[in-house]
Structures are given as structure tokens and as C-alpha cells.
Amino acid sequence: MATxxxxxxxxxxxxxxxxxxxxGVLAGFTEYLDRDEQRVFYHTExxxxxxxxxxxxxxxxxxxxxxxDAGKRIVPVCPYVAGFLEKHDGFADITDPVTPDVRHWLREALH
Structure with missing residues (x-):
């Protein structure tokens, strides 16, 4: 039996x-959009x-x-990513806050 x-x-x-x-089967994904040097995560499933x-x-x-590794920063709009970051502070140095400006930009970018 194969492992x-x-x-x-x-x-x-x-x-x-x-x-x-x-x-080899897709089990899930986390979606993002890049905004300059930020990678904005907005959905995980x-x-x-x-x-x-x-x-x-x-x-x-x-x-x-x-x-x-890409030299970008994280913006955790996705609740799962935000929760992960609260429990794992190893990424705090590259995490930016979710601001109204980011939320507005994301809404515009997704429509």
C-alpha cells in the first residue's frame, strides 16, 4: 500500500x-490580490x-x-489569515493593518 x-x-x-x-487533488486555496508591495489575502477555503x-x-x-521570500507585506482581510497571524507572531514584522482604504481598494478590484 502506497504512503x-x-x-x-x-x-x-x-x-x-x-x-x-x-x-494531486485540489484540497483548498487562499486568494489574494497584490497592491504595490502588499499581498492582500481576502478568502481561504x-x-x-x-x-x-x-x-x-x-x-x-x-x-x-x-x-x-518575495519581499512583500501581508494584509489579512481574510478572517482565517487574520486568525492565523494572531496565533503565529512570526510574520508580525511584515503584516500591515487592514484599513478602510485597503477594504475600498479590494472591493473595487474584485468588481
Whole structure:
């Protein structure tokens, strides 16, 4: 019997999201838009079949590490990303507050 492969996180630039795959199957994603040097995360979703496996945490941790490696800053509009950052202060140095200006920009950008 084959051992299941470790989940894989990848950035899909043309979809503006990071995806997590389990055995090649899309298990979830976190969506973002870039605003100058900021990467604004606005939605995270894990499929029901993959819930409770810690995949959202793994996905967001790797996405935020990629943001750091790219020299960008994090804006956590997404409640899951915001909650993750409250529990893990390792990204505090590159996290910007969610301001009314950011929210307005995001609404305009998504419509």
C-alpha cells in the first residue's frame, strides 16, 4: 500500500491564489490580490472532504512564507489569515493593518 504524499502548496499566479493539493487533488486555496508591495489575502477555503486535517494552517503558513521570500507585506482581510497571524507572531514584522482604504481598494478590484 502506497504512503500518501505530503500535501503540496503552490502559487497559481494567473488565479491569484495559493492552492494546497493532497495526492494531486485540489484540497483548498487562499486568494489574494497584490497592491504595490502588499499581498492582500481576502478568502481561504478548504474542501469539506479535507476539513480537520490542518491543511488550512499549512497552506497559509507556506503562502505567508512565500510573501516574505518575495519581499512583500501581508494584509489579512481574510478572517482565517487574520486568525492565523494572531496565533503565529512570526510574520508580525511584515503584516500591515487592514484599513478602510485597503477594504475600498479590494472591493473595487474584485468588481
Amino acid at each position: 500518501p504524499a505530503a500535501p503540496v502548496v503552490r502559487r497559481v499566479e494567473d488565479k491569484h491564489r495559493y492552492e494546497i493539493l493532497v495526492d 478548504i474542501g469539506d472532504a479535507f476539513a480537520g486535517q490542518g491543511l488550512a494552517s499549512r497552506l497559509v503558513r507556506q503562502a505567508l512564507t512565500d510573501v516574505r
